[in-house]
Amino acid sequence: MPDQHHEPEHAVAGTGMGGTMDLGVDEAETLERRPTGPDGTGPQGRPRSLWSDAWRDLRRNPVFIVSGLVILFLVLISLWPSAIASGSPLACDLSKAQQGSSAGHPFGFDGQGCDVYTRTVYGARTSVAVGVLATLGVAVLGSVLGALAGYFGGIWDSVLSRITDVFFAIPVVLGGLVLLSVITSNTVWPVIGFIVLLGWPQLSRIARGAVITAKQNDYVQAARALGASHSRLMLRHIAPNAVAPVIVVATIALGTYIALEATLSYLGVGLKPPSVSWGIDISAASPYIRNAPHALLWPSGALAVTVLAFIMLGDAVRDALDPKLR
Amino acid sequence: MGRYVVRRLLQMIPVFVGATLLIFLMVNVMGDPIAGLCGERRCDPATAAQLKREFGLDKPVWQQYLTYMGNVFTGDFGTAFNGQEVTELMSTAFPVTIRLTLIAILFEIVIGITLGVVTGLRRGRPVDSGVLLLTLVVISVPTFVTGLLLQLLLGVKWGWIRPSVSSEAPFDELILPGLVLASVSLAYVTRLTRTSIAENRRSDYVRTAVAKGLPRHRVVVRHLLRNSLIPVVTFIGADIGFLMGGAIVTERIFNIHGVGYQLYQGILRQNTQTVVGFVTVLVLVFLVANLVVDLLYAVLDPRIRYA
């Protein structure tokens, strides 16, 4: 298939007429993904809403299925790490520090002589919880406030955007030292709360920009003229068109939040020792990259797989929600 | 348009006051900085009290804040604990950081948007997967490690660059640090551009433009890219502040005595004058950047108007 399309592209590249090729692929994609037939097209399609259409699309998308399975696996090992790791993440023997892999210890040992495999498995709980919950919190708070500012504009926009600006001004280190050091609870919740508190402005701004663009579309103006309510306009017409950048930023931010947890723990204000997380292990192994790269590789790899799964999930969801695809 | 800009500029005043007050209170909440100044040995109470007086820490917080703001309006940002004027610190730190940020932003725009356009047009192809892989590496390997490895490789092993930045910090020495600093943001910019491009590629006006027989690059740049840039511009606008104030790791690795480094030191030493001074300037940068982004919306999408 690709070959057939390649030839004409090369042939016309010089004349700048290659656009046809892209459209060809698009048409194919569109046709493939239109299992429900023409009546699923418009938002007015009574029997099936946009969201249920999206769900129908998703279930058939292999990308969604694979990423879903990976995430399910991550959730399972977060809940029952002992199912696949027999040792204790806190059992460390300094005499084995930085050793490579050996029988029963496939990933080797870190700088303190702890088993990297066990720690990577046990680290999933904290890291996945922080990553997913903080991202959800940021996405909800950020997109709601951003959408309000972008949709209503005027005084709403002024007030909400200026609040965003003030939050933007707080340096993460300062915020962490001040807000988290007073909390003694040793759970992930304060860390998640903190990340949401400092993370929402970024997403809010992205959502605001996306909503400002989306509300200019003709069909939105038309729906408004027809007397559609604010909530209907927002959910039915604007949200599906504005959600893409929010998903993109949120899925990448998920990875950075997992790393941020480590920064906070490093400052002594995140999770108190002896917590286990990928972030903590990554930052502990970083200085020793020249001598023991394996201690960095595995937790980083786990983080990468998690981020990949969510990026793929995000892509699939976005495609499913895109009205232009149906 | 003109009235909109004026209104936005006026809105900066409450944000400015709010942000400085917030930061001032936060540094204050951290507690007494004097114990840290005295080192491992406790200062005797008399010296500690004297030091507090010298830095004005013996007064109530509201009074400290008013005195501080009063001084700020006359251009006096106070002194750091080592006796250096904060304005002097800022005048050495900001130029370096501005250069570093410019380079990072340039990388984001040139590399990020290019990769985004390429991957957006070639979804699912090897290029796309390759860039995705790079994105994952950038997100999951800490900047510290990327920076350190690049520094060792380019600076020591191959000797292409100076591993550390000299105190003058000219543009050419800041290229590698700028790239390292921009790396995570590059991931955002690339994926945002890619998604926007992929989405808009199917829109009517692009189909129309293609149908009209417009040259491919013209369709991509004039129609597709222009309409896809809004989320990217939003992101970069918000990123400027992060790049300037949050370059702690990058600045440390490459020995850049910039804003991130000074701010971090100020926070750790609980030096109100330094922290509030630097954040104050950063807030102004945020506000101006946001205003510019909002104005760019109207340029990129003519349907958007500001009253």
Add this chain to the structure above:
Amino acid sequence: MRGAMHARWAACAVAVALAATACGGGNGGGSGDAGAVLSASWGDPQNPLEPANTNEVQGGKVLDMIFRGLKRYDPETGEAKDMLAERIETSDSRNFRITVKDGWTFSNGEKVTARSFVDAWNYGASLRNNQRNSYFFGYIEGYDKVHPEDGGKQTADTLSGLKVVDERTFTVKLTQTFSTFPDTLGYNAFAPLPRAFFDDHDAWVRKPVGNGPYRVESYTRGSQMSLRTWEDYPGEDKAQNGGVDLKVYTDNNTAYTDLMAGNLDLVDDVPAAQLKNVKNDLGDRYLNTPAGIIQTLAFPYYDDAWNKPGTEKVRKGLSMAIDRKQITDTIFQKTRTPATDWTSPVLGEDGGFAEGLCGEACEYRPDEAKKLIEEGGGLPGGRVTITFNADTGSHREWVNAVCNSINNALDNERACTANPVGTFADFRNQITGRKMGGPFRAGWQMDYPLIQNFLQPLYYTNASSNDGKWSDKEFDRLVDRANQETDTAEAIKLFQQAEEVVRDRMAAIPLWYQNGSAGWSERLSDVKLNPFSVPVYDQIKVS
């Protein structure tokens, strides 16, 4: 290079005139170019560079280069030798008559006189001047008037115990007998100051002027200080190089990378993460020598849980649960040595260092550790936290390793946990505010190489660095007696007896003696570190 040659010849001429120092060919390592300047890593001093205001090593480095005091600690042995002091006479160890050598000047030409010292000390002691090291003058009579510690009003500007007799002589009267007082005079706080310091203080702080072998040529706050050899330096320890450019680094790892890339000549703090690579990277251009620094774990004696009788058994047990050798070998790559007493090897046997004084309490004996802790009533609350500050130094790793060691010995994964505190200031506030709930990191870098300095400030009742508020009458009594003893050997014996009290009560758990480390470029030879872990810049030869 004519200029440099000329300068080198001149330098040798002066040196020869003063003493028969080796000149010209140089010895062994290689011939140095006396005009060549070396670059060295530096950290930004936290306080203005006044002698009595500098309480950290980065500022101390510079003071050591631009000042010479009455005494100077021998870079190798640490022994206090006369520098500017011609004579220090006393009959009762309380009244001292100090004569300053003739012929010394500051680098701006001003003569160093008795008054240069007296003015400097009065300045350092006065509460008005906010000097962090004021307490060094605390033994001098009249200190309570110029520096009332109880918050009272300052009633005098000068110490009544200091009197200028003539241009080169002054007398010091102490509030109590202090036999080793002359040996403390090598500390930077006791340096002389020129009139320029008092007349135009701001200008002086921007570009300090002293009487040492180097003079400050230029100083850019936060980035670099250029020091050049002072050609007319009258002392014997004239600089063997043309000068030193101290460059401020944001991180010691960056400095190390710069050294490998050939952009820097000397790094005096090799980052812990690179210790494993240092042989590979630098070969024999690396030095690792004992310094007068000991790391300990202090305990909060204001907390009853740690002050009950029997808790010394718990502390001893904890001490025996720490595998010092393995930690120093693995985490520190032998740049620290397991401690067996509460002082430092740099003191030497004669100076009071008693290897093995701690005995088996400092050896790794997991079984006995467990038993002792049980006998002592177990860990308070069943567990123990080790508090440290996370922002400076790399304490996290060894604290984790110590905890793991304790946990392994006690067969309990949660017996010991690390407790990081975000900032040094917060850490110190918790200490001075008596908020520690368990053992915490304590380190001591000596001010002067005397056993007194390792014991009195740390364990004497209410002493300035007695962070755990430990108090023991027997210890205090022995220290008092030792200070009054005029015979040095006798005094040291008494101090050691006091140290035995510290041992028997396990007032603090000694961990390890810290070494100084340095790495340098191929251009340098004769690099040494003094007992304070500061490079002896003036002896470095540059080719």
